[in-house]
Amino acid sequence: MGKNKKADPRAGMDVDSFKEDIQQHLRYTLAKDKxxxxxxxxxxxxxxxxxxxxxxxxxxxxxxxxxxxxKRVYYISMEYLIGRLLDNMLVNLGMQDVAAEAMKExxxxxxxxxxxxxxxxxxxxxxxxxxxxxxxxxxxxxxxxIGYGIRYDxxxxxQQIENGYQIEKPDLWxxxxxxxxxxxxxxxxxxxxxxxxxxxxxxxxxxxFRWDNTHDVLAIAYDTPxxxxxxxxxxxxRLWKASSSSSIxxxxxxxxxxxxxxxxxxxxxxxxxxLYPNDKVFVGQELRLKQEFFLVAASVxxxxxxxxxxxxxxxxxxDKVAIQCNDTHPNLAIxxxxxxxVDEEGLNWDLAWDITKKTMAYTNHTLLPEALEKWxxxxxxxxxxxxxxxxxxxxxxxxxxxxxxxxDDKGKISRLSIVGEGEDPVVHMASLGIVxxxxxxxxxxxxxxxxxxxxxxxxxxxxxxxxxNKTNGITPRRWLRQSNRELSDLITGEIGEDWVTDxxxxxxxxxxxxxxxxxxxxxxxxxxxxxxxxxxxxxxxxIEVNTQSMFDxxxxxxxxxxxxxxxxxxxxxxxxxxxxxxxxxxxPRTILVAGKAAPGYTxxxxxxxxxxxxxxxxxxxxDVGDKLKFIFLENYSVTLAEKMxxxxxxxxxxxxxxxEASGTGNMKFALNGALTIGTLDGAxxxxxxxxxxxxxxxxxxxxxxxxxxxxxxxxxxxxxNSNEELKKALDQIKDGFFxxxxxxxxxxxxxxxQKGDYFLVLADYEAYVKKQAEVxxxxxxxxxxxxxxxxxxxxxxKFSSDRTIRDYADEIWDVEVKK
Ligand SMILES: *Cc1c(COP(=O)(O)O)cnc(C)c1O
Numbered sequence: 001m002g003k004n005k006k007a008d009p010r011a012g013m014d015v016d017s018f019k020e021d022i023q024q025h026l027r028y029t030l031a032k033d034k035x036x037x038x039x040x041x042x043x044x045x046x047x048x049x050x051x052x053x054x055x056x057x058x059x060x061x062x063x064x065x066x067x068x069x070x071k072r073v074y075y076i077s078m079e080y081l082i083g084r085l086l087d088n089m090l091v092n093l094g095m096q097d098v099a100a101e102a103m104k105e106x107x108x109x110x111x112x113x114x115x116x117x118x119x120x121x122x123x124x125x126x127x128x129x130x131x132x133x134x135x136x137x138x139x140x141x142x143x144x145x146i147g148y149g150i151r152y153d154x155x156x157x158x159q160q161i162e163n164g165y166q167i168e169k170p171d172l173w174x175x176x177x178x179x180x181x182x183x184x185x186x187x188x189x190x191x192x193x194x195x196x197x198x199x200x201x202x203x204x205x206x207x208x209f210r211w212d213n214t215h216d217v218l219a220i221a222y223d224t225p226x227x228x229x230x231x232x233x234x235x236x237x238r239l240w241k242a243s244s245s246s247s248i249x250x251x252x253x254x255x256x257x258x259x260x261x262x263x264x265x266x267x268x269x270x271x272x273x274x275l276y277p278n279d280k281v282f283v284g285q286e287l288r289l290k291q292e293f294f295l296v297a298a299s300v301x302x303x304x305x306x307x308x309x310x311x312x313x314x315x316x317x318x319d320k321v322a323i324q325c326n327d328t329h330p331n332l333a334i335x336x337x338x339x340x341x342v343d344e345e346g347l348n349w350d351l352a353w354d355i356t357k358k359t360m361a362y363t364n365h366t367l368l369p370e371a372l373e374k375w376x377x378x379x380x381x382x383x384x385x386x387x388x389x390x391x392x393x394x395x396x397x398x399x400x401x402x403x404x405x406x407x408d409d410k411g412k413i414s415r416l417s418i419v420g421e422g423e424d425p426v427v428h429m430a431s432l433g434i435v436x437x438x439x440x441x442x443x444x445x446x447x448x449x450x451x452x453x454x455x456x457x458x459x460x461x462x463x464x465x466x467x468x469n470k471t472n473g474i475t476p477r478r479w480l481r482q483s484n485r486e487l488s489d490l491i492t493g494e495i496g497e498d499w500v501t502d503x504x505x506x507x508x509x510x511x512x513x514x515x516x517x518x519x520x521x522x523x524x525x526x527x528x529x530x531x532x533x534x535x536x537x538x539x540x541x542x543i544e545v546n547t548q549s550m551f552d553x554x555x556x557x558x559x560x561x562x563x564x565x566x567x568x569x570x571x572x573x574x575x576x577x578x579x580x581x582x583x584x585x586x587x588p589r590t591i592l593v594a595g596k597a598a599p600g601y602t603x604x605x606x607x608x609x610x611x612x613x614x615x616x617x618x619x620x621x622x623d624v625g626d627k628l629k630f631i632f633l634e635n636y637s638v639t640l641a642e643k644m645x646x647x648x649x650x651x652x653x654x655x656x657x658x659x660e661a662s663g664t665g666n667m668k669f670a671l672n673g674a675l676t677i678g679t680l681d682g683a684x685x686x687x688x689x690x691x692x693x694x695x696x697x698x699x700x701x702x703x704x705x706x707x708x709x710x711x712x713x714x715x716x717x718x719x720x721n722s723n724e725e726l727k728k729a730l731d732q733i734k735d736g737f738f739x740x741x742x743x744x745x746x747x748x749x750x751x752x753x754q755k756g757d758y759f760l761v762l763a764d765y766e767a768y769v770k771k772q773a774e775v776x777x778x779x780x781x782x783x784x785x786x787x788x789x790x791x792x793x794x795x796x797x798k799f800s801s802d803r804t805i806r807d808y809a810d811e812i813w814d815v816e817v818k819k
């Protein structure tokens with residue numbers, strides 16, 4: 001090829017090709033020019049140019065998977081909290097700088113183009129973000145994986161704060177279309193609902209079942225390319241959209257029937273209308289059950305269609321297919337796979353069951369009892385009659401199988417039964433998942449051990465070999481390389497760029513702790529990130545913050561167990577100290593909080609109001625000045641997380657021990673050089689092991705302490721009465737110090753003092769406030785602080801989702817990982 005020959009403008013990785021492609025798309029795809037184009041048009045023409053560079057790789061990858069007939073991994077999740085994709089795609093294609101230069105040369109501002117993108121919020125929090133990180137890692141590790149999910153019209157609501165209260169606004173993320181996905185109108189499946197299960201005898205005289213008189217909804221595939229990091233691999237995320245079935249009966253209507261028939265199609269489309277905005281609570285609504293089966297039915301059809309193209313022996317299914325269920329939400333895949341194998345493919349039950357178990361695996365994400373999915377039998381009987389029969393049969397055989405082992409211990413049998421007893425019995429989806437899978441995993445060591453000891457104790461005794469741990473991780477591409485470009489460049493400048501796919505390489509940074517020149521640069525990066533955050537706060541909230549102050553951040557869903565309230569109590573305490581002694585020597589702090597509350601979670605929403613009221617008081621008090629700020633930022637999302645995390649000095653991970661299964665926010669902060677203040681909960685335990693006890697602030701009751709306290713009879717009044725500062729803070733909340741309406745915060749006070757403070761806020765308060773004083777002490781010595789911050793970055797390689805995915809690949813999926 002001649003040196004001056006330009007690459008095809010649609011595929012070239014050089015500036016000129018990319019530039020030309022952007023201009024071509026603006027004019028010939030979008031019919032715009034530089035006079036008429038909007039920010040959205042500019043963004044779209046850039047995305048189209050990126051997509052051009054993905055398509056060959058995407059097709060080649062899929063062709064190769066097909067030819068090699070390798071085992072595939074199918075990740076099924078109701079949620080993918082993806083965030084924006086432009087930077088992610090450019091980083092993984094290795095052409096961020098080329099694209100930036102090309103944009104500049106055609107007169108586009110990279111930041112404006114980037115900001116035109118809507119944040120894809122098809123998830124609630126950690127569980128959905130984990131699925132997104134896993135997609136990135138599976139592609140980067142070259143695993144033939146497909147993610148399946150739902151293409152909701154409305155993602156997680158947009159949170160606005162009005163008068164201190166959370167207001168939910170619909171998130172119409174598809175308003176202008178989604179330039180990253182491609183509809184596959186010919187890839188569609190009927191998803192049946194309702195109807196009856198009919199018994200009949202086949203030609204051989206065997207008893208068989210047929211599900212008929214169903215009401216069908218169509219699932220249509222939308223595909224998003226998922227590139228690995230600089231490895232030419234492009235995997236697929238396939239999201240299903242509901243549509244009225246093509247078999248809709250359009251014979252002859254009179255006018256009334258016609259309108260009804262067409263309106264009926266609208267009802268079908270409702271299935272993929274909206275993401276349920278609850279994090280870790282089960283809401284047993286019929287529409288949600290429809291969504292779950294819709295996802296599962298379309299995905300299993302698609303999986304089996306692909307399997308059948310190259311295989312004719314069902315016994316090979318577990319050698320070619322691994323299905324991972326992200327929580328119990330997709331666990332109907334177990335009876336659905338059984339139904340297809342037995343009813344449609346004519347396999348005998350035992351063989352079908354063996355195949356199903358070997359194919360399926362399930363991840364547990366929480367011990368919270370209110371989160372566990374329990375579907376009423378009555379609802380299943382009407383919506384999925386055949387599945388209910390199959391679940392009963394699975395349960396019958398399971399209880400039979402273990403009867404020798406457990407004898408007639410009635411309590412145990414009832415705890416193990418997949419289907420409950422009584423008036424309106426329920427199906428326990430977690431139990432179904434355990435019985436119908438070959439592996440069940442928790443998401444951090446502590447959590448996986450607790451599962452075995454508490455929630456699934458009886459199952460663990462029967463199937464110890466099924467239980468395993470896969471500590472969560474985060475993708476270093478998004479959470480360092482992309483979101484903290486300055487730190488990323490500093491690191492790469494010293495140790496090369498291999499860390500991006502081998503995060504343990506960050507260990508090499510340890511030797512710089514005594515390198516003054518390096519440490520100065522490291523501190524400067526943090527300072528610049530803090531400045532950018534300060535600019536954002538000024539713009540959004542009109543509050544000026546001191547960028548020398550400690551940036552102390554808690555961002556996550558608002559939940560009682562996550563104890564945002566305890567941070568609020570600390571802020572009040574610090575405020576009271578300043579008021580009592582305005583000339584004291586205080587380490588200035590800027591406390592930043594963000595997070596959404598489920599729309600139906602009254603207590604969490606009241607916390608938001610309280611935090612905003614506290615902020616009002618503190619931030620407008622001239623005695624306080626910049627010694628303390630307490631700021632709630634609205635609409636926590638992946639995009640906001642990417643801005644906030646690089647600016648943090650202190651990461652708040654203060655859940656009641658035993659309640660946070662893993663946490664992944666904790667990992668993002670540590671990777672970006674924040675120190676953690678936290679309890680021995682979830683992955684904090686492993687973060688402590690990795691970074692060393694002296695580089696993390698651990699406080700409070702442990703899991704064992706919590707159990708002991710409860711056993712002894714925990715009395716929050718004892719703590720209230722014995723700690724003056726705690727008493728004062730609570731009294732202020734109660735007595736209208738933060739809001740003239742004295743009744744407003746009574747429910748919070750009642751939960752703590754009258755109803756037993758289930759999350760042990762009062763029990764941990766003193767240790768927490770003392771630990772915060774240690775944090776202040778260290779912050780006074782900036783050199784020492786920065787050394788510890790660097791050691792955090794250097795030592796958290798374990799928490800790369802690449803490591804997590806390798807563990808799944810080796811120990812659950814049995815697939816090979818290349819490179
Ligand atoms: C990482 C992340 C979470 C999970 O945070 P935790 O602190 O682990 O609860 C939730 N939401 C968003 C947007 C995230 O990026």
